Amino acid sequence: MPIAVYIFSICTFAFGLSEFVVAGLVSAMADGLHAKIEAAGTAIAAYAFGAAIGAPLITALISHWTDRRILALSMAVLAVGSVLMSLSTSLFALLAVRFVVGLAHGVFMAVASDAATKLVDSSRSGRALSVVWIGLTLALALGVPLGTYLGSIWSWRAVFASVGALALAGLAGLLWFMPARQAQTDHVGLRTRLGAIAHPQMLTTAGVGALVSVATFCFFTFISPFLLTIAGADVQWLSAAMLLFGALSIAGNLLGGYLVDAMDADRAGLLALAALAANLSGLYVFRHNAMAVVALAGVLGLLFFCIVTMLTLRLLKLAQRYVPQCTAVAAGLNIASFNLGTALGGGLGSLTIAWAGLAFLPAIGAGAALAAMGALWLQSAGLRTRQPA
Incomplete structure (x- = not known):
């Protein structure tokens, strides 16, 4: 390297x-x-x-x-x-x-x-x-x-x-x-560079990334009150959850890089999104078990950063295919999607708490993960049909 x-x-x-x-x-x-x-x-x-x-x-x-x-x-x-x-x-x-x-x-x-x-x-x-x-x-x-x-x-x-x-x-x-x-964009006009941001395939992939952040941070933004109120945990459990989330996020980042080198990026992404939906569903099912919530919160960090790495590389590969002169611009769209998704996730979490209560946060997050999985599957299927025989 x-x-x-x-x-x-x-x-x-x-x-x-x-x-x-x-x-x-x-x-x-x-x-x-x-x-x-x-x-x-x-x-x-x-x-x-x-x-x-x-x-x-x-x-x-x-x-x-x-x-x-x-x-x-x-x-x-x-x-x-x-x-x-x-x-x-x-x-x-x-x-x-x-x-x-x-x-x-x-x-x-x-x-x-x-x-x-x-x-x-x-x-x-x-x-x-x-x-x-x-x-x-x-x-x-x-x-x-x-x-x-x-x-x-x-x-x-x-x-x-x-x-x-x-x-x-x-x-x-x-x-x-x-x-x-x-x-690489030395001779590419500004209109072309800005147009790369609006390319349908780039926007769709970025949308998947935004949904992943919404799914994760709808719950994680409010992990403190969820653990303390719903799971009945104390501050020590909260500290353990934060530490585990951070430690496993590092492992998830490395795992994502390995998986996209070892297998098809679309297949790897779909599997990871299915795991994210299952993880958030588990947080809802076992919401009254402090130990289970802490463990699943740690796995959430692993899955989120695994998916971030995979989707970033997937978008770069699509950019090389559809907007080859503007791949860095396309990568920027991906960064923006995760940041905006994080903000939207917090907003969705606030609405969920107001209308349904803290306990339903991971269930709503699981729904967003399934939506991301569906969007990725539809895009992947569409790309396969467009490939020349």
């Missing part, structure tokens, strides 16, 4: 830490910025919103640049943005900076995902992609506890400054190890 692919992983870890570390620092940030906790909590939403916009749109605007230039500038934005976050004196300024860094995050994930698959042989593209994404899963698994700990012994400002230092290390690695390959 080229060293550049591992550098991508370090960079995605830095971006992921910037996004998720806020969860462990919200109280300290609220105190430091003289803001309400619920207002400080929007720092994650501002970042995710930026990533959802930046991944497809900003990537489309600048994809005629070289991958090396785009990735390096994205890391520079993270480095400068982290310093500005550490120096912020108002919540508005912090949210504005986090939105801009989120834009860079979306661009980096899109271009790095595409670049990693091109730096290796096609038979190893799944594993290369999993290496890129493992930085993000590590940030999710370690970001909250690490941020909480460092915030307690330093300050939340020092944590963001440390993320900036990590970003500079990633930038140096990119400049040293990343080949200065010419961008």
